[in-house]
Amino acid sequence: MADKITPRAVDYSQWYIDIVLNAKLADYSPVKGSMVIRPRGYAIWERIQAEMDRRFKETGHENAYFPLLIPMSFLQKEAEHVEGFKPELAVVTHAGGEELDEPYCIRPTSETIIWAMYKNWIQSWRDLPLLYNQWANVMRWEKRTRLFLRTSEFLWQEGHTAHETKEEAEEEALRMIEVYRSVVEETLCVPVLMGRKSEAEKFAGAVHTLSIEAMMQDKKALQAGTSHFLGQNFAKAFEVQFQNREGKLDWVWATSWGTSTRLVGAVIMTHSDDKGLVLPPSLAADQLVIVPILRNDTKAMVLEYCEKLLGELKAAGIRARLDSDDSQSTGWKFAEWEMRGVPIRLEVGPKDIAAGHVMMARRDTGEKLAVQAAAVVATAKETLAAIQKNLFERAKKFRDDNTHTITDYEGMKAFFGLAAEDSAGTAAAKGGFAEALWCGDPVCEKKLKTETKATIRCMPLDRQTGIDGKCALCGAPAKHRAIFARAY
RNA sequence: CGGGAAGUAGCCUAGCGGCUAAGGCGUCAGGUUUGGGACCUGAAGAUCGCGGGUUCGAUCCCCGCCUUCCCGACCA
Numbered sequence: 001m002a003d004k005i006t007p008r009a010v011d012y013s014q015w016y017i018d019i020v021l022n023a024k025l026a027d028y029s030p031v032k033g034s035m036v037i038r039p040r041g042y043a044i045w046e047r048i049q050a051e052m053d054r055r056f057k058e059t060g061h062e063n064a065y066f067p068l069l070i071p072m073s074f075l076q077k078e079a080e081h082v083e084g085f086k087p088e089l090a091v092v093t094h095a096g097g098e099e100l101d102e103p104y105c106i107r108p109t110s111e112t113i114i115w116a117m118y119k120n121w122i123q124s125w126r127d128l129p130l131l132y133n134q135w136a137n138v139m140r141w142e143k144r145t146r147l148f149l150r151t152s153e154f155l156w157q158e159g160h161t162a163h164e165t166k167e168e169a170e171e172e173a174l175r176m177i178e179v180y181r182s183v184v185e186e187t188l189c190v191p192v193l194m195g196r197k198s199e200a201e202k203f204a205g206a207v208h209t210l211s212i213e214a215m216m217q218d219k220k221a222l223q224a225g226t227s228h229f230l231g232q233n234f235a236k237a238f239e240v241q242f243q244n245r246e247g248k249l250d251w252v253w254a255t256s257w258g259t260s261t262r263l264v265g266a267v268i269m270t271h272s273d274d275k276g277l278v279l280p281p282s283l284a285a286d287q288l289v290i291v292p293i294l295r296n297d298t299k300a301m302v303l304e305y306c307e308k309l310l311g312e313l314k315a316a317g318i319r320a321r322l323d324s325d326d327s328q329s330t331g332w333k334f335a336e337w338e339m340r341g342v343p344i345r346l347e348v349g350p351k352d353i354a355a356g357h358v359m360m361a362r363r364d365t366g367e368k369l370a371v372q373a374a375a376v377v378a379t380a381k382e383t384l385a386a387i388q389k390n391l392f393e394r395a396k397k398f399r400d401d402n403t404h405t406i407t408d409y410e411g412m413k414a415f416f417g418l419a420a421e422d423s424a425g426t427a428a429a430k431g432g433f434a435e436a437l438w439c440g441d442p443v444c445e446k447k448l449k450t451e452t453k454a455t456i457r458c459m460p461l462d463r464q465t466g467i468d469g470k471c472a473l474c475g476a477p478a479k480h481r482a483i484f485a486r487a488y
Numbered sequence: 489c490g491g492g493a494a495g496u497a498g499c500c501u502a503g504c505g506g507c508u509a510a511g512g513c514g515u516c517a518g519g520u521u522u523g524g525g526a527c528c529u530g531a532a533g534a535u536c537g538c539g540g541g542u543u544c545g546a547u548c549c550c551c552g553c554c555u556u557c558c559c560g561a562c563c564a
Contacts, residue, residue, distance in 0.1 A: 004499095004525095013558080028556070087562070109564070143489065143562060150563085203564065226564070258564080293523055331524035338524095349523060359523085 004339070007274045012218040013146075019268055020147045023277040023340050033145040033152035037261065040340070041148075043285040044264050045155065049135065051187045051282075052157060052259065055179045061131040061159060066113050068137075069104035074112035077237040081111065084204020088140040090152075106139040111205065111230070111256055114160045115238040122162060122252055124243050129172075130162040148265030149222070149488055156260035162252045164244065166231070169253035173229040176257040177210040180225035188263060189280040189391040190214045190270045191399055192224055193433075193483055195458030200442050203256075207231035213457040213483065215399040216269040219432040221457045221485035224266050227257035270395050271364075276339030278363055280391050281384040288313060288320040288380055289342045291333050293349030299326075306348050309358070309376065316377045318384070338363060343387050344380060364390055402432030406484075407472055409448075412436070416452035416486065433457070433485050437478035439471035448473055448484070456482045 004022045006014040020026050025041030037045065053063070069092060075082045085108045092104045107113070114132070121127060139153045159176060163169040177194055184190050192212035202209035206228035214222050232251035235241070240252045271278040281287045290313075292306045306322050313320035323333055330347075337345055347359040347368075358376055361368040364387045371379045406412050417430040431454070438444065438456065449455050459480045471478045 011558095017557080030555080032555070084564075088564085138564090140564070144560095145556095201564095209564095223564080260564090291523095295522070299522095326522075328522085329524090329526055330522050331526080332522095333525085334523090335525045347523070351523080 005274055005276055008217060015274070016265075016269060017147065019272050019277055025264070025268070025277070026147050028147075031152075033142055035145075035147055035151050037155075040285065041264060044267065044279070044283050045261055047283045047285075048183070048187065048259075048263055049157070051183050052179075053135075055183060056133050056157075056159065059131075059175060059179060061133045061161075063134060064132045065134050065136065066107075066110050066117070068107055070107050070110070070113045072103050072105055074116055075105060077112065078205050078233060080233075081205035081237075085109070085140070088142060090139050090141050107136070108138055108140045109256075109258070110134065110136070110138075110158055111160065111234055112238070115234045115240060115254070118160075118162055118252070119238050119240045122240055122242050125164050125245050128162055128164045128242065128252070129168065131159075131172075132161065133157055133159040146265075146488075148268070149262055154261050156258050159255070159257045161255045162235075162240070163255070164242070164250075164253065166253050169231075169255050170229050173210055173227045173255045173257065176255070177212060177225065177227040180227065180257070180259055181212050184212060184214070184224050184263065184266075185392065187280070187282045188267050188270075189282075189388060189395065190224065190266050191392060191396040193458060193460050194462075195460040195483065197226075197458055198442070198445060198456045198482070200445055201456060203228045205230065205233055206256075207233065210461075211458050213485075214266055214270065215395075215402065215433060215485070216266075216488070217398070219402050219430075219485075221433065221483075221487040222262070222266050222269070223457070223487065224263060225257070225259040228255060230254035230256060271391050272341070275335070277341030278391070279341035279343065281343045281388050284341060284343055285319065286321050286340075286342045287318055287384055288344040288346065289337045290320065290322045290346045290348060291330060291337070292322070292324060293330055293347065293352075294324075294326050295350065298350040302348060302350060302353065305353055309346070309348070312377050313380060316381060318377075318380055320380075334361075344383055346376070346380075362387060364394075399433065403483075404432065404434060406434040406436045407469075408475075409473055412448060412454070412472060412484070413452060416454045416484075418452060431486055433483050434472075435463075435481065435483055436472035437467060437469050438480045438482045439474055439476040440479040441471075441474065441476070444471060444473035453486050454484045455487060457485050457487060458483055 005018045008015045024038050026038055027036045029036045089108060090106045093100060135157050137153055137155050142150050142152050145151050161172050181192055181194050184192050192214045194212050197209040197211055208229050210227045211223050212225045214224050216222055232253060234254050235251040241249045242252055244250045268277060290306050290310060292302045294302060303324055310320055310322045343363045345361040352358050356373050357370040359368055360371045362383060406415055412434060415431060415434050445456055459482045463481045467478055467481055469478050
């Protein structure tokens with residue numbers, strides 16, 4: 001029947017769009033570059049959000065909310081910051097039928113307005129640390145948008161913390177990127193590399209930026225979260241000083257960190273296949289669906305059996321549902337639930353009931369096997385756990401299989417291909433992650449980007465020892481070990 | 489923001505300077521079915537993306553705009 005999903009091998013971009021649209025996760029809106037997140041997509045975000053929020057609270061953070069509109073002059077206080085965001089600002093010039101004395105921009109991020117407030121709230125070391133987070137929408141006027149991955153308006157959380165010392169702030173930035181790593185790997189089943197950004201890739205206004213980087217199925221990198229050590233840059237821009245334990249005035253040390261609805265895109269791209277969405281059980285609104293095989297003569301009996309089974313599954317804490325709709329054929333329902341990404345499907349027909357078992361199909365592997373009636377609940381629980389584990393392992397294997405050590409510039413060009421002969425857009429694209437030594441010179445990085453489109457995604461924190469060799473780009477003595485890739 | 493492509497019912501597509509814009513999927517009603525995207529009958533559903541122009545007449549030709557997709561530039 002209708003091939004609703006373009007296969008990955010034909011057109012990876014189109015495949016992704018087909019999944020998002022057909023699984024009803026999101027839709028285009030009448031507003032350029034802005035999407036509507038539909039209930040099935042929002043449900044995924046809510047689960048990510050819940051897990052993140054729980055861990056923020058566990059690490060001592062509190063939620064707050066700051067205004068959507070930011071006076072333009074605030075942005076201008078931090079030179080590098082305004083320079084970085086200027087091209088993507090949306091600005092409000094009129095309100096209440098009059099032109100405003102000073103235009104407001106719609107927040108692209110909230111450092112400036114938050115630090116304008118921190119100035120009022122911080123006087124003494126006793127006021128520190130300040131560990132705030134906010135869940136909000138932000139707007140960055142992007143030239144080129146993609147559902148979930150890059151839209152003009154998106155949902156995110158942004159943490160903004162203030163500290164007494166440099167060490168404390170650096171620890172915080174590291175603590176939060178580690179929180180991100182654990183949520184993304186454990187809850188989203190997306191393996192990531194955790195590392196430091198190069199100067200060229202860091203946040204505008206940060207001293208340094210840490211990020212987690214994932215590999216999508218087309219071997220391109222996706223930044224899944226960032227945590228910034230802001231030094232005293234914003235404290236100085238907003239004149240936030242405090243009296244330290246010695247009674248002297250000092251500038252406050254800062255961090256900020258964020259993750260967004262882009263994570264939903266990361267989950268989709270990492271796990272899904274040509275049949276549709278594949279979701280980790282931890283994020284699936286429906287973890288299991290029972291599809292009864294309905295025949296006129298046995299319908300009542302089968303449904304009764306399924307209702308009872310449904311009750312048992314729910315009692316065991318499994319998010320289960322029964323698809324008793326008899327206006328659709330069984331085959332249609334199989335395909336539909338697969339497209340929606342439900343991790344486990346149970347097929348229950350008169351023959352199964354007579355044989356004392358039900359059929360259990362796994363979304364991740366496609367395996368289908370008979371499970372004895374008495375063991376269904378326990379097997380379902382085990383299988384959900386197995387799927388959660390398998391998705392991570394499978395994605396990790398894919399990433400590792402597509403990560404190679406490269407030692408020279410010719411090797412880089414061969415690995416990524418030249419920018420001009422771009423094969424992106426198909427799953428057969430060249431490249432992957434190139435692990436290579438780097439001298440630290442932005443000129444090298446720029447040259448590679450121009451010629452191959454590959455950039456430094458991060459310098460993994462756990463791979464900076466034993467660096468003894470030459471920069472793979474220029475041959476000068478290396479200072480860092482970096483991961484290079486084409487990125488979203 | 490530059491180059492290319494597209495926009496006809498919820499979705500996919502046909503069409504043609506001219507009579508009532510055609511078909512498939514889906515939807516709704518009824519019936520028959522249901523172990524991998526079933527079938528029959530009937531029904532509803534279109535400002536042909538928006539605006540202007542050419543013309544006796546425009547969904548079709550021309551111009552402008554909007555939106556999406558691909559490529560490029562840009563990019564937390």
